[in-house]
Amino acid sequence: MLDFMPQIPVAEWINRTVSKTKEKFEFIFDPIKEDFGKFVETTADWLSQVPPLIVILIVAIIAFFVSGKKFGLAVFSIVGLWFIYNQGLWEELMYTFTLVLFASLISILIGIPAGIWMSKSKWAQTIITPILDFMQTMPAFVYLIPAVVFFGIGMVPGIFASVVFATPPVVRFTNLGIRQVSDELVEASDAFGTTGSQKLFKVELPMARKTIMAGVNQTVMLALSMVVIASMIGAPGLGDKVLTALQRSQEGPGFVAGFGIVILAIIIDRVSQNLNKG
Amino acid sequence: MSVIKVKNLSKIFGKKTKEAQSLLDKGFKKEEILEKTGCTVGVNRASFEVEEGEVFVIMGLSGSGKSTLVRLLNRLIDPTEGDVEVGGENLAKVGKETLRKVRREKMSMVFQKFALFPFRTVLENAEFGLEIQGIKKEERAKKAKEALELVGLGSFIQQHPNQLSGGMQQRVGLARALANDPEVLLMDEAFSALDPLIRKDMQDELLDLQQTMKKTIIFITHDLDEALRIGDRIALMKDGSIVQIGTPEEILVSPADDYVERFVEDVDRSKVLTASHIMKRPETVDIEKHGPRVAIERIREQGLSSIYVVDRSRQLKGYVTADDVKKARENEEKDLHSILRTDMPTAELESPIHEIFEIIHDAPVPVAVVEDGKLKGIIVRGAVIAALANGNGVTENA
Ligand SMILES: Nc1ncnc2c1ncn2[C@@H]1O[C@H](COP(=O)(O)OP(=O)(O)OP(=O)(O)O)[C@@H](O)[C@H]1O
Ligand SMILES: [Mg+2]
Numbered sequence: 001m002l003d004f005m006p007q008i009p010v011a012e013w014i015n016r017t018v019s020k021t022k023e024k025f026e027f028i029f030d031p032i033k034e035d036f037g038k039f040v041e042t043t044a045d046w047l048s049q050v051p052p053l054i055v056i057l058i059v060a061i062i063a064f065f066v067s068g069k070k071f072g073l074a075v076f077s078i079v080g081l082w083f084i085y086n087q088g089l090w091e092e093l094m095y096t097f098t099l100v101l102f103a104s105l106i107s108i109l110i111g112i113p114a115g116i117w118m119s120k121s122k123w124a125q126t127i128i129t130p131i132l133d134f135m136q137t138m139p140a141f142v143y144l145i146p147a148v149v150f151f152g153i154g155m156v157p158g159i160f161a162s163v164v165f166a167t168p169p170v171v172r173f174t175n176l177g178i179r180q181v182s183d184e185l186v187e188a189s190d191a192f193g194t195t196g197s198q199k200l201f202k203v204e205l206p207m208a209r210k211t212i213m214a215g216v217n218q219t220v221m222l223a224l225s226m227v228v229i230a231s232m233i234g235a236p237g238l239g240d241k242v243l244t245a246l247q248r249s250q251e252g253p254g255f256v257a258g259f260g261i262v263i264l265a266i267i268i269d270r271v272s273q274n275l276n277k278g
Numbered sequence: 279m280s281v282i283k284v285k286n287l288s289k290i291f292g293k294k295t296k297e298a299q300s301l302l303d304k305g306f307k308k309e310e311i312l313e314k315t316g317c318t319v320g321v322n323r324a325s326f327e328v329e330e331g332e333v334f335v336i337m338g339l340s341g342s343g344k345s346t347l348v349r350l351l352n353r354l355i356d357p358t359e360g361d362v363e364v365g366g367e368n369l370a371k372v373g374k375e376t377l378r379k380v381r382r383e384k385m386s387m388v389f390q391k392f393a394l395f396p397f398r399t400v401l402e403n404a405e406f407g408l409e410i411q412g413i414k415k416e417e418r419a420k421k422a423k424e425a426l427e428l429v430g431l432g433s434f435i436q437q438h439p440n441q442l443s444g445g446m447q448q449r450v451g452l453a454r455a456l457a458n459d460p461e462v463l464l465m466d467e468a469f470s471a472l473d474p475l476i477r478k479d480m481q482d483e484l485l486d487l488q489q490t491m492k493k494t495i496i497f498i499t500h501d502l503d504e505a506l507r508i509g510d511r512i513a514l515m516k517d518g519s520i521v522q523i524g525t526p527e528e529i530l531v532s533p534a535d536d537y538v539e540r541f542v543e544d545v546d547r548s549k550v551l552t553a554s555h556i557m558k559r560p561e562t563v564d565i566e567k568h569g570p571r572v573a574i575e576r577i578r579e580q581g582l583s584s585i586y587v588v589d590r591s592r593q594l595k596g597y598v599t600a601d602d603v604k605k606a607r608e609n610e611e612k613d614l615h616s617i618l619r620t621d622m623p624t625a626e627l628e629s630p631i632h633e634i635f636e637i638i639h640d641a642p643v644p645v646a647v648v649e650d651g652k653l654k655g656i657i658v659r660g661a662v663i664a665a666l667a668n669g670n671g672v673t674e675n676a
Contacts, residue, residue, distance in 0.1 A: 187354055188393035192407045192458075193381035202409070206397045 018146055029150045037156045044098040044155070044236075048091045056081045059267065066274040073270050080263035089238060089260050096227050096237035096264065099155060103162035103223040108216055111167045115174020115212070116200065125175070132168040140165045140226060144233050158226075158235030166222035173215025177208025213276035220272060224265050238264070280327040281461060281494045282351065287324045287360035287370075289346050289518075292317030295358050308517040320346035322518035323360070330461075331492040335505040338515030339541075344498045347515070348466050351496065352385045353377055364462065382411050386455035390467040392447045394439040400426065400450050401435035407458040418457075425457040426450075428487065445476040452484075456491075463495045469504065481507050502541060506530070506550050514538050526550055553634055554627040556665050557647045557655030562588045565595050569613050570606040573598055584643045586622070586653060587614055594653040596620040597643050622646050627654060635662050 022029065047055075056078055064074040084093050118124045143164045147157035181204050189203045205212075231239035238260045245254030290298045298317035301310070308319045321343045328334045336344050349355040351362055353369050362369040365384060369377060386407060394403050401419065404426050408418035426432055429449040439447050448468060455463055469477045485508055488495065499505050505512050506526045513523045514537075522534035530550050533539040561580050563573045565587050577585050577600045584599045595618060602617040611617075623641040625634050627649055634657055638645050644656040 182393075184389055184391055184393040185395065187349075188387070188389060188395075190354055191352055191381060191385075191387040191464075192410050193378040193383075194410050195378065198410055202406075203395065206395070209397075 018149055022149055025150075033151045033156055037151075037154060040098060040102055040155045040159065043102075044095045047094040047098060052081075052085050052090050056085075063267070063271060066271050068274070068277075073267075073274075077267050080267065084260045084263060087256050087260070089241065089257060092236070092238045092241055092257070093260060093264065095155075095235075096239065096261070099158055099162065099227060099230065099235055099237060100220065100223045100264075100268070103159045103166060103226070104216075104220045106159065106163045107167040107219045107223065108170055110163070111170030111215070111219065112174050112212065114167075115171045115215075116178065118171065118175040119178035119204075128171065132171060135164060136168045140229050141232075144229065148233050153234035155235050157233050158230030161230055161233070162223045162226040165226050166219045169218035169222065170212070170215040173218070174208065174212050177211030177215075178204045180211065181207045210276055213272070217269065217272045217276065220268055221265065224261070224268065227261060279330050281330045281365065282328040282496070283361070283363040284327070284351070285325050285361040285363075287347070287350055287362060288322055288358045289320040289343075289350055289355060290317050290358045291320050299358065319343075319518045320355075321350060321357075324515075324518075324520050326513055326520060326523055328494055328496065330494055333488060333495045333497060333508055333510045335497045335499060335509030335512045336515060337499055337502060337505045337509075337512055337541075340500060342515040343518040344500070344515055345466055346518075348387075348464050348496055348498050351462075351464060352381055352387060382407065383458065384460055385462040385464060386458050386460040387464040387466070388448070388451045388455050388468040390470055392439070392444075392451045392471070394447060394450055394454075396439055398438075399435065400431060400437050400439065400442070403439065403450050404435075404453045404457050406454055411458075421459075422453070422457045425453040428456060429453045429483070443476075444472050445480060448472060448480065461494060463493050465495060466498045467500070468497070470499065470501070477504070484508060514541065527552075527555075531555065551631050551665055552627065553625045553629045553631065553645075553647045553657060554655075556631060556634075556661040557657045558661070560586050560644075560646070560653055560656040562586045562592075562653065563598075563614070564588060564590060565614055565618070566590050570603050570611060570617075573603045573614065574600070574607060577603065586643075586646060586656065587618060588653050592652045594622075594624075594646055594648055594651060597622050597646075599642075624648050625657070631662055631665055635666065638662055 059077045059081060060074045063077045064071065067073045081093075084090060114128065118128050140161070143161040144157070147161040151157040151160055185203055185207065186199070189199045194202065227235075227237060227239035228242050229239070231237065231243045238257050241257035242254055242261070245251070245257065288299070288302070290302075292298065292315065294315045294317055298311050298315045298319065301314060302319060302322060306314070308322075311317060311319055324347060326334075336347060338344050346355060350357050351364075351369075353362070357370050360370060364380060367376065367380065369380060372380070395406065398406070401422055404422035405418045408421055413421075423432070423435065426435055426449075429452050431446060431449050431453060434442065434446065439450060442450065448471075451468070469480045472480060481504060484495075497505075497508060509526055511523060511525055512529050513520050514529065514534075515521065516537050522529060522538050524534075527550065529538065530542055533542050561576055561582065563576060563585055566589055573585055577583075582600065584597050585603075586597045587595045589595055597619055598614055598617050599619070602619075603614075606614070606617050622643050623637045623645045625637065625645050625647050627647060629647075634645055638657065638659050644658045646653055647655040647657060
């Protein structure tokens with residue numbers, strides 16, 4: 001009874017759409033793959049070339065000041081980063097950091113304006129909300145497929161997949177933060193004759209700052225959590241080490257690389273949370 | 279000259295405003311319209327004019343449409359119908375650009391819950407309006423500081439609003455509004471969130487400031503005492519309509535209908551009723567033409583124990599007692615000069631009756647109400663007590 005019609009060829013449609021998109025937008029994808037790819041690689045290489053001691057010191061100083069001149073986070077950063085260096089994973093750490101950095105920056109650059117737009121227009125909210133739901137519930141692995149089709153393998157498709165996966169929180173929180181600004185303050189702003197953008201920059205965004213930063217924090221964490229998955233399409237770094245260890249059943253190196261990711265996650269998380277408090 | 283002219287201004291909240299409007303025109307009540315159309319009548323064909331330099335109070339119970347009305351004046355809420363003329367411009371019809379200009383330069387607003395920006399310092403809050411106008415940093419800081427000095431916050435400029443008490447926060451709100459040097463101040467229950475004592479202080483301070491600023495102020499309140507204290511004129515609202523506009527006296531002494539009367543009932547009348555409301559016409563003798571004979575006639579006729587003495591132009595000279603007059607008559611004196619007493623209690627026309635109550639207490643004769651030395655009336659103890667006890671009978675005595 002249920003077989004009243006043959007299987008709907010959804011998978012085929014998507015195949016066709018994806019390859020059509022690739023053909024049509026090759027002129028965009030290719031330069032991204034080439035130029036942006038080169039830029040990311042250069043950044044990662046450059047970071048790997050900075051003497052580790054200097055990187056560790058800079059991170060420790062940032063941690064110290066950001067956490068209100070307390071030593072806890074700074075000491076943790078020094079020990080944690082030294083451990084990664086000691087395990088011979090420094091270069092991998094720099095690659096992973098680069099990937100997270102670019103993915104987060106792009107997510108934020110897309111996410112905040114999208115969130116603002118959503119908060120200003122009911123129509124935008126109606127359209128964007130289900131898209132965000134879709135992006136967040138779809139298993140992250142699935143994004144790897146179009147990423148490879150569009151950008152081949154390496155850092156760029158890794159960043160692409162991370163962006164898709166990590167953008168929703170910053171969009172949602174920006175929208176929420178702006179919508180939560182009290183009516184009275186919005187009225188006060190209007191009553192003094194603000195234009196739309198004056199209201200946005202002088203009242204709404206400052207009022208929503210904490211909420212938006214909470215979204216940014218989540219976005220960064222999600223980008224970091226994509227590191228291992230992204231390594232499946234050839235993104236180098238700590239995730240790649242984990243993946244290799246998995247394929248060869250080497251629990252020792254697997255865990256060590258895993259620790260590296262955890263250490264990086266904790267440092268990024270605490271620093272960004274403390275930034276939000278200040 | 280009127281600064282604000284409001285004509286037939288209405289606001290109906292909801293979807294079927296056309297339908298609600300026609301029901302309103304047919305004379306249906308607010309609740310009936312809500313039931314039939316789901317629309318709420320916020321303001322119902324309000325018309326009034328506000329003069330330059332006037333403190334115009336809009337008063338009414340919760341939900342009567344005060345906030346809606348004041349927001350129609352700077353179009354934070356778009357009117358359903360009607361006109362709002364400010365400085366010759368009909369705000370109900372102007373474009374966005376003009377509206378912004380008016381909001382920036384002509385009208386500022388003070389809010390019930392202060393609506394200060396928590397991430398800005400006191401100074402930055404006060405600068406807000408000027409910043410929006412694009413005024414340079416030094417100049418706006420200077421003007422904002424002046425405004426803060428004016429409200430007594432000169433030494434708090436680097437604090438954040440949450441470090442200040444409620445009264446101080448509202449001073450910041452006031453300074454923020456004044457820094458723009460607007461012609462019109464809109465104050466929506468600006469003092470309602472404050473403690474009673476601080477509230478009194480703020481009212482006094484506003485009145486003090488008003489002495490020098492001479493702004494046109496639209497002041498919203500649900501508190502009649504506050505309205506009477508600060509209003510030059512008061513508009514009373516009920517269910518979105520203005521039911522009476524008048525001076526504090528007019529509202530109190532001749533309430534337009536039951537609603538106003540009930541509103542007015544529980545005011546402390548002693549604060550607003552003045553000597554002129556409770557005085558009565560005095561019996562007098564003229565020192566230049568009358569002697570003890572006439573005086574004793576009049577005293578007997580009216581059953582008095584004393585009588586006031588004036589001259590030809592009704593300047594108050596003093597009073598004579600019945601006993602003295604009798605003696606003067608026996609001594610065959612010709613005039614009243616020798617027995618004239620001058621220790622009478624006096625009051626001005628505007629003296630509030632609680633002041634009169636204090637002086638009448640152990641006075642030998644009724645209080646003389648004078649204007650420029652002329653006797654205008656007298657007040658007997660009974661009238662003061664009656665007026666303090668309740669409003670009834672006051673107007674009959676006047
Ligand atoms: N945005 C809105 N949508 C629908 N109805 C509204 C809206 N704003 C106000 N109203 C209704 O309009 C009427 C007048 O409200 P308004 O806030 O002007 O009263 P108010 O006199 O200021 O009362 P309060 O003393 O409680 O502040 C009320 O019946 C209220 O429910
Ligand atoms: Mg109100």
